[in-house]
Amino acid sequence: MAIPKEKLLEMYRNLITARLLGDKLAEIFTTGVAGRTGLHRGTGEEAFPIAIQANLRKDDYLKLTFRMDFTLFAKGLLLRDVIGAEIFRDSxxxxxxxxxxxxxxxxxxxxxxxxxxxxxxxxxxxxxxxYKKTDQVCVCVMGDGFANRGPMHEAMVMSAAWNLPIVWVIHNNQYAMGTSVKKSYKIDDLADRAKAYGFPGETVDGNDVIASYEVMKKYIDRARNGGGPSLVVGETYRLMAHFMGDPQIYRPKGEAEEWWKKDSIPRYQKTLMDMGILTVEDIDKFQREIEAEIEEAATAALALPQASYENHLKTAIDEI
Amino acid sequence: MAETQMLNYVSAIGAAINEEMRRDERVAMWGEDLVSMQGAYGENPGMFKEFGDRIKDTPIVEQAILGTGMGAALAGIRPIVWLMTAGFLTIAFEGLFMEVGGLRQEYGYAGPMPLVVYCRSGIGGGFGAHHCASTESLFMHSPGLKIVMPSTAYDAKGLMKTAIRDDEPVIYVGYGALYFGAKEPIPTEEYLIPFGKADIKREGKDITIVCYSGMVRKALAAAEELNKEGISVEVVDLRTLVPMDVAAIVKSVEKTGRLLIAHEAMKRAGAAGEIAFRVTEAAPDLVKSLKTPIKRLAAQNLAIPRSISLDAQLLPQVEDVIAIVKTMGFD
Incomplete structure (x- = not known):
């Protein structure tokens, strides 16, 4: 079934928003107003989380990798609150x-x-x-690094045994901090792991918006309709350093340049233009609109309250 | 006289869970072998039929059992997760100590997370540390875990009901050796026991023994013997370690002038040290005027041996209570 034009354009806007927001966050961190340093930038990996969220409702449960949290506006958070959360504001x-x-x-x-x-x-x-018998779903996205940890294994075992409405996702950006995925996995296709748990697994090009959307839609719909868990692997690449300031001594020369050629944005622009639903004028117009939205959101975010110690104290259960 | 029914400890816990599951359909329970073995936790086979899928077996995945309890509690369910033994809590230690006990606080979230983590300690029988150890002091050190350790069937029932209704995470540790012990008269009318309220299990005037869980029974037996020798013992059962009823201890010691703290957990960094310091902070003048310094009786600082003939030597027994009390200025 063809993806509605509105959905395709929504994903385009979200993709551009994510790219520009990533730049804005880097700027906020660089100027020091964040009160925090070492942003884990996600520029270049936006397409996959945007495509995942295009299949979710606000009342669905979602965990993204910490690097990609800034794309949560695509699940319905205000841009202001996304920026606020990145810089410890409490909205x-x-x-x-x-x-x-x-x-x-x-x-x-x-x-x-x-x-x-x-x-x-x-x-x-x-x-x-x-238990509540609702038609919500849960999507739990782990990086290729954390996906190796024990809790993921136990949770996947239990999800299969109980046939629970969850889609396990590995956002494979090829690096866990400085360690290449090739050093940690003895399989080429990470989705092979699904077979051992007894549910389907599929790998998709995470820099291809439409392919990612379609694969995620298949398994999210399946979970929503009682079909149980599955595993989706999105292949992408961490174009940025692990954190701002990381000298990246582990990265082979030329590797990032090769992946820049597979960047999602020009590919998706071409696809949409070929389909006749995006023009060069639209591209400029969206860019200007989104830049203005982000500027406004950033100003509003900096005005949000800092997390309060009063709130912290309210969580005490006995004398403090 | 209110109507009562005769229940042992495990049936009292079962009755509490039954009542709460009937009362609130958000209450659900899962863990290893709960349904398959019908009685990993109680003598209430009827409930497995009555509540259907609201009681579920899991694979052997302690981290997932614990974590799903937490996630479900944040998503509108009131779970009881069965972790079998206080030693097995350590398999899910990170999740329990850092996430269940701390994540709400890391995010300044005072909203509900109604989770009961249910297990047993004090099973005995030469099963070794994982099955028999008392691990409560590990979790007392976590910032956000309430800890319940009942010593009687009556308390076990009332405290389980409170635990299920509490909006914050609770570790509920039953005492294994009591599970199939003597039946007690339990009111048929509903009752709840609040957290943070100690119970005077025996009144006395010469010495206060602060204890909880399986140690209460031993303290009471010792008190009976000591009474024959003219030493009047007051037994204060804390019932919950977090929150802790320090005021009740102070009040008792103001009367007796002597304080012994006893538990089955290992002595080093055990709850007794914390209890003594809490009393000292709350009532420094009282502590200065005690007839004899505070003492503690606890398990030796050794793992519980996997030998039935050695368990008893490691854990404090009735005669150890008697012996230590006699060293506290009764010459």
Missing amino acids: SQFGGPRYRFFDPDNGLLAHTGAGGEEPPIYLGAAVAIM
Whole structure:
């Protein structure tokens, strides 16, 4: 079934927003107003999370990799609150997430400080969906690094045993900090792992918006309709350093340049232009509109309150 | 006189879970062998039929059992997850200590996360540390975990009901050796026992023994013996370690002038050290005026041996309580 034009354009706008927002965040971090350094930039990997979120509702549960959290505007968060969460602002009193994207009412159950502990927690949301008999789904995206950790294995085992409404996703950007995926995996296709758990697995070009959308749609619809878990692997590449300031001594010369040639944006622009639903004028117009939106959101984000210690104290369960 | 029914410890816990599952359809329970073995946790086979899929077996995946409990609790379910033993809690340690116990606080989230992590300690029988160890002091050090350790069937029921209704995460540790012990009269009318309220299990005037879980029974037996020798022992059962009823301890010690703290967990960094310091902070003048310094009785700093003939030597017994009390200024 053809993807509606509105959906294709929505993904285009989100893709451009993600690219420009990534640049804006880098600028905010560089100037020091963030109060934080070492941004983990996700420029070049935006297409896959954008395509995932194009299949989700605001009440679905979603964990992205920490690097790609800034694309959560595509799930319905305000741009202001996304920027705010990246710089420790707390927008919960305005209906947004707490610092660093904790918002259980909107399907965000946070990142654990030790990455890779999230799969059981997100699987719990799928258990809740089973008990509440709603048609929500849970999508849990792990990087190729954390996907090797034990909690992911246990959670995948249990998801299969209980046939839970969750799509496991590996966002394979080829590097876990400085370690190449080739050093950690003895399989070429990471989706092969699904077979051992007894559910389907499929790998897709994560820099291809339409292919990613279609594959994710297949498995998200399947989970929503009681078909149970699955594993999708999105192949992309970490064009940026692990964090801003990382000298990247592990990266072979020329590797990034080769991947820049596969960048999602020019490919998607060409596809949409070939389909006759995007013009050169549209591209310029969208760019200008989005730049203005981001500027406005960034100003608003910097005005958001800092996380409060008063709130922190409210969480105490005995004397402090 | 209110109506009662005779229940042992495990049936009292089962009755609490039954009642709460009937009362609130958001309550669900999962863990290893709960359904397959019908009784990993209780003598209530009827409930497996009554509640259907609301009680479920899991594969052997402790990290996933614990984590799903947390996630489901953040998503509108009120889970009881069965982790079998207090030793097995360490298999899911990261999830329990850092995520269940800390993640809400890391994000300043005071909203509900109603999770009961249920297990047993004190099973005995030469099964070794994983099955018999008392691990509560590990989790007392986590910032956001309530810890419940009942010593009687009556308390076990009332505290389980409170745990299920609590909006914050609770570790509920039953005491294995009591599970199939003597039946007690339990009111048929509903009751709940609040957290942070110690219970005086025996009144006395010469010495306060603060204890909880399986140690209460031993302290009471010792008190009976000591009474014959003219030493009047007051037994304070904390019932919950977090939150801790320090005021009740202070009140008792104001009367007796002596404080012994006893538990089955290992002595080093055990709860007794914390209890003594909490009392000292709350009532420094009282501690200065004690008839004799505070003492503690605990398991030796050794792993529990995998030999039935050695368990008892490591853990404090009734005669150890008697012996240590006698060293506390009764010459």
